[in-house]
Amino acid sequence: xxxxxxxRITRVAVAALLLAPAMAIIGLGFVAPLLRLAxxxxxxxxxxxxxxxxxxxxDVYRIVLRNTVVLALVVSAASLAIGFALAxxxxxxxxxxxxxxxxxxxxxxxxxVLVRTFSWMLILESNGPLNRFLVAxxxxxxxxxxxxxxxxxxxxxxxxxxxxxxxxxxxxxxxIDPALLRASDGLGASRATTFRRVLLPxxxxxxxxxxxxxxxxxxxxxxxxxxxxxxxDTTISMLIDSFVNERLDWxxxxxxxxxxxxxxxxxxxxxxxxxxxxxxxxxx
Amino acid sequence: MTGAWTxxxxxxxxxAIVMPVLAVAPLAFSEQSFLVLxxxxxxxxxxSVFFADASWLRALLTSLEVAALSCLLSVxxxxxxxxxxxxxxxxxxxxxxxxxxxxxxxxxIVLAVGLYxxxxxxxxxxxxxxxxxxxxxLALPYVVLNVGVSVAALDPRLALAASGxxxxxxxxxxxxxxxxILPGVMGGGVFAFVTSFDEVVLAVFLAGPSVKTLPVRxxxxxxxxxxxxxxxAATIMIILAVIGSAMGRFATRRSA
Numbered sequence: 061x062x063x064x065x066x067x068r069i070t071r072v073a074v075a076a077l078l079l080a081p082a083m084a085i086i087g088l089g090f091v092a093p094l095l096r097l098a099x100x101x102x103x104x105x106x107x108x109x110x111x112x113x114x115x116x117x118x119d120v121y122r123i124v125l126r127n128t129v130v131l132a133l134v135v136s137a138a139s140l141a142i143g144f145a146l147a148x149x150x151x152x153x154x155x156x157x158x159x160x161x162x163x164x165x166x167x168x169x170x171x172x173v174l175v176r177t178f179s180w181m182l183i184l185e186s187n188g189p190l191n192r193f194l195v196a197x198x199x200x201x202x203x204x205x206x207x208x209x210x211x212x213x214x215x216x217x218x219x220x221x222x223x224x225x226x227x228x229x230x231x232x233x234x235x236i237d238p239a240l241l242r243a244s245d246g247l248g249a250s251r252a253t254t255f256r257r258v259l260l261p262x263x264x265x266x267x268x269x270x271x272x273x274x275x276x277x278x279x280x281x282x283x284x285x286x287x288x289x290x291x292x293d294t295t296i297s298m299l300i301d302s303f304v305n306e307r308l309d310w311x312x313x314x315x316x317x318x319x320x321x322x323x324x325x326x327x328x329x330x331x332x333x334x335x336x337x338x339x340x341x342x343x344x
Numbered sequence: 345m346t347g348a349w350t351x352x353x354x355x356x357x358x359x360a361i362v363m364p365v366l367a368v369a370p371l372a373f374s375e376q377s378f379l380v381l382x383x384x385x386x387x388x389x390x391x392s393v394f395f396a397d398a399s400w401l402r403a404l405l406t407s408l409e410v411a412a413l414s415c416l417l418s419v420x421x422x423x424x425x426x427x428x429x430x431x432x433x434x435x436x437x438x439x440x441x442x443x444x445x446x447x448x449x450x451x452x453i454v455l456a457v458g459l460y461x462x463x464x465x466x467x468x469x470x471x472x473x474x475x476x477x478x479x480x481x482l483a484l485p486y487v488v489l490n491v492g493v494s495v496a497a498l499d500p501r502l503a504l505a506a507s508g509x510x511x512x513x514x515x516x517x518x519x520x521x522x523x524x525i526l527p528g529v530m531g532g533g534v535f536a537f538v539t540s541f542d543e544v545v546l547a548v549f550l551a552g553p554s555v556k557t558l559p560v561r562x563x564x565x566x567x568x569x570x571x572x573x574x575x576x577a578a579t580i581m582i583i584l585a586v587i588g589s590a591m592g593r594f595a596t597r598r599s600a
Contacts (some may be wrong), residue, residue: 071431072431074428074431075428075429075431075432076428077428078424078425078427078428078431079424079425079428079429079432079440081420081421081424081425082421082422082424082425082428082444082484082488083425083440083443084421085417085418085421085477085480085481085484086443086444086446086447086481086484088477088481089447089459089477089478089480089481089482090446090447090450090455090481091443091446092458092462093455093457093458093459093461093462094450094454094458096458096461096462097454097457097458097461100461142357145353145357146354146357149350149353149354149357150354152347152350153350153351153354157351157354160358161354161355161357161358164358164359164361164362165358165361166589167361167362167365167586167589168361168362168365170538170542170585170586170588170589170592171365171542171581171582171585171586172541172542172543172544172559172581172585173542173544174542174544174559174562174563174566175365175368175542175562175578175581175582175585176364176365178368178562178566178574178578179364179365179366179367179368179578180364181566182367182368182371182379182380182381183364183367183381185380187380188380188381189367189381189382219361219364222361276449279451280450280451280452280453280454282451282452282453282545283544283545283563287566287567297451297453300453300454300457301453301457304457304460304549310461313457314457314461317451317453317454317457317458320451320453320454321450321451321454324449324450324451328449
């Protein structure tokens, strides 16, 4: 009995020792900065809640907040739609093709978002290849204002988010027994009915995971909207940056950070029961 | 017939995903001094400009140094943590894992501003140490999860058998545990290196005049006026990332 207890104590001590370095890093590099921001956010000279009140009442900030959510909804929806189509195509390809397309889907994850965004700046320019292509085909008369505007931000973000949508949806779709699809077909269901009554419900979990990932990530985007957007495409992240680097208003920056963090936590809290957030790491 | 359409659709989307990533590379070999795709004349002049410019070279070396150091630190701490998690009860393990995953889901700007606020009070802004610690924190979840997969796949009876046959704890680790988790450690290490090498937002906030990583230099150039040297820098980043992804695939294949 005594030996057993001693063994247990040793085991806990060993575990604590093994966890200590990582805990120290997370404590210093993750928990401490967030606590510092929490304290800063209530340290405005005008009172503890002044910074939060300013964020909630000044029109410009409210517009930025709304823009961020609208942008996140639009790019998540687009990523889900394109991601579903691509995932479905992946399940129907033969092995060699599937491996090749898969490699294309995950390759961008290894390349810095900054480099990818810079590439998009060159492509979306008014005399860039995309606009020249559209003009040459006669689809548009004049180059479209894609760069430094909403379409540019949306295109750039969907491009970054696509793998986070494709992979969970593909995982769900590839688990569906093909016999079910054949059965639905054999019983006379149209393609649309099979899609609605078989494919969609059976991949709901993957779709929910993809929706959570893309929405969660898109709320906090900084590099892509900062480089591809115009003045009216400011996101909360960019607002936080300008509070720190231009207005030098730390309480306001901290309060906006807390608001952004709270939005993310709300998404995780709402979706967390259905979606394993840890699966986010499996994407790369 | 459906097969052909599916192939065409998948190929088109795959091209739309990959081409924008690689579009910048041809410009690194352009002759012109302005960035227009596709370049009309070719040369290596911007590569010589890059390698003749001390500030670009220093940025590349800083990036490699920071990535190597944070890779080492996060692999050491993360591997140790993954082994420690295994010894915890289910509830404590879930709690600790949740904490370790935090840096992966928190908005990066929030982490950047928080770290900047903290680093300012400790005089760590513009220091290699500050950058390395920040990137170690960011890379840690990838190591913990990657090694965790290898640890979970390890049959605990092997270690029991080894110690039953008289091996001490050190020998059990060296001959049983370590070889089994090595692929996870390598995979985690590659992720950690690339995570640091690619990272820009934390680096922009924590960088200083003498300590700038390659992404920070690119960021500064892109936000003002830029020349094809930026395309060279971006191409170098792509080359290193592709090498990383190949190594990562190799490591995970061995673990599978």
